[in-house]
Amino acid sequence: ETGVTQTPRHLVMGMTNKKSLKCEQHLGHNAMYWYKQSAKKPLELMFVYSLEERVENNSVPSRFSPECPNSSHLFLHLHTLQPEDSALYLCASSQEAGTSTYEQYFGPGTRLTVT
């Protein structure tokens, strides 16, 4: 295990639902990330948090709303999603954001299906 956990592992939701994805890291890291992984596409960075402050929003639609209450927890709140949002959502953490250590530790992901 990498020390990064994600719940739920699988989620099916309708387009009018509101749900949240949760990520927790047990590594004492200060930076956390959300990525989207779709079939036939490279990993897409969505958000970066450093010391609980959002430092990057990679042109993500407002129907995705991140929250980082502390350096160990990261949430992704979802509302009025579209079918094309169906993907594997990966959380990652790293010691710092933008220092000499770039190694990111990934969780197992949440497989999201929007119906």
Add this chain to the structure above:
Amino acid sequence: GESVGLHLPTLSVQEGDNSIINCAYSNSASDYFIWYKQESGKGPQFIIDIRSNMDKRQGQRVTVLLNKTVKHLSLQIAATQPGDSAVYFCAETLTTDSWGKLQFGAGTQVVVTP
């Protein structure tokens, strides 16, 4: 398990043989590169990294080669084992980027046959 990256380039390797996985990166200014391995049902896992001031770096059973002239990165796996079956991604970044954003490649599916 999860199935990501459908229709990825696939490398079929016989157990015990050496594998070579290639990656063409996009930004000539990138100065740091990472290889990740993603097994079915899991998130990507760090394998090895290399900085642009190096041409080669070796780890346990793995070697990464960097050719900056043609923006090419390769991962060599020695004596490939069944546990090496996975999708392999290269990632690049520019370390002067404040937040160390990684740009990932599409990935290569490695299938190890007995």
